[in-house]
Amino acid sequence: MSILKNLPYEWLVGLRYTRAGKRSSRNSFISFISLISMAGIALGVAALIIILSVMNGFQKDVTDRMLSVLAHVEIYDKNGGLQDWQAQEQAVLKNPHVKGAAPFTPMQAGLMHGNDGLRPAFVRGVLPDQEPKVSDVERNIQAGSFNELRPGEFGIVLGVDLARSLQASVGDKVTMILPQGTVTPAGMVPRMRSFTVQGIFHAGHQEFDSTMAFVHLQDAQRMLRMDAPSGLRLRLDDMHKAPQVADEIKKVLPPNLEVRDWSKLNATWFAAVQTEKRMMFIILTLIIAVAGFNLVSTLVMTVTDKQPDIAILRTLGASPASIMKIFVIQGALVGLLGTALGVAGGVAVALNIDVIVPFIEHLLGVQFLSKDIYYISTVPSDMRWPDVAKIGALSVALAFLATLYPSRWAARVNPAEALRYE
Structure with a gap:
């Protein structure tokens, strides 16, 4: 708690707005939307890590089989x-x-x-x-x-x-x-x-x-x-x-x-694989982008709900930059927490996919990869930390961009207008 007391007030207010509100159903609804945004970011990050790991695993497996002859x-x-x-x-x-x-x-x-x-x-x-x-x-x-x-x-x-x-x-x-x-x-x-x-x-x-x-x-x-x-x-x-x-x-x-x-002897195959990976990366990044749009709507609703609070802070001497910082901190925290959860979940699944997939196959009574068709019976995974770092950085960057418009709107709130009917 002593650490929190030493933080600038922008951080304290931003952290308070991030936590679930209990005083009104409107605050609870906003917090629920924040959780949905966080879950969407986590889901997108985890899916991107898992899919790229599986694609890397397939590429490595096929490459090893090719180079057993080539x-x-x-x-x-x-x-x-x-x-x-x-x-x-x-x-x-x-x-x-x-x-x-x-x-x-x-x-x-x-x-x-x-x-x-x-x-x-x-x-x-x-x-x-x-x-x-x-x-x-x-x-x-x-x-x-x-x-x-x-x-x-x-x-x-x-x-x-x-x-x-x-x-x-x-x-x-x-x-x-x-x-x-x-x-x-x-x-x-x-x-x-x-x-x-x-x-x-x-x-x-x-x-x-x-x-x-x-x-x-x-x-x-x-x-x-x-x-x-x-x-x-x-x-x-x-x-x-x-x-x-x-x-x-x-x-x-x-x-x-x-x-x-x-790589030159099999240039066509490797070019096709790289194109497929790039397209899959772009498609799955849209999941994170959709979660970013949810974050925009969450912050817009928060700014609308907190206009009297913003006006009071302005009358107490808070600058527009400080108001903007409060909502950037709120949105960035949601993005960071969602990214952290997604990275943790994605890495855990990618590293244990050889256990998870057989369990699902046994549970459902199906086999995802027939050995007679694919020559392999297990789903390969090759998780690469540089890919994880890129995905995490992309997710945080999208979350930060999602905070810019609502935070600038909050900074332009007129105290007199906001407190007219209070």
Whole structure:
């Protein structure tokens, strides 16, 4: 209490106006509207934190699944095959952020099993002993073995959905057809080769599971009539540093080599995700804005009800700036309390969403995410404190802006007019 006594009178009056009034039904109604405004701000802040955390969680989960197959950085030779790939490998491994490198040769092909139709596939030629340095394909093998890819034996490892669409299993023969043709006296004939299925992997990402396959690097080069791999794939200690590391690597490599990081290789997908997050942020911010409009109406009603009090304060020597400060303090306190409650609730839910969602599913007898459709059965959450800080600051700023018009109106109250009928 001693602390409150030492506060300026503007703070004391503002705090008193914020508390629930008990002397009249009008004061109680105004206080009820203040509580509704506070609850609206809290709800908007909590919803924004929870939704952004879930979206960040989905993005992180999908990114991790993508990068279990994709590399963090890829290096290509613009002129064709990377003849001195061993030397370039040693050069890039000198960068402290590069933890692994492996050569590869990509090719577009069609795969066919028996009399089934042709299935498009993105086939990657790799070295089985080096591929684990840059991807998690070997750990994601469901059947067979990734190490069974041997040069000259023309083995192939298929994605689980691709194998299912081909109705192929380990040990079966599939025919690979390349769009690059061979000129014969009878005309252009597409290149074809029979491959033995040596393994089936599950990356957890529908695009890769349904279109990707792996063969030995030398077999891929023979199919494409190349004498060197197309480039190198790199894995870093921190995938978020990929753009920075790619720029560093590009400076030490010959100019004929092109360096691309994973964000550029999937630029369309990441642009779509960022656009979706921005739009969701704007939409959910409108909830806070609506609560801000409620705060405006609350303060307008308070100013109308407290005009005699304002007039008395003016006659006692209070300046218009002091009157304005009283109502700014009242509105700001409502905004701060609502924001604090929203941040606390949103953070609590975001950090425990892996417990809350299963409880709701069990209570309602439903499953929000079917594993057969989404490949994940739990709602992911990745709460980021910078997002929480931005949301809190935005909420407080909107609440402060909502106080400006009513407080300026209160400062312009004429004492004589306000006390005429008192």
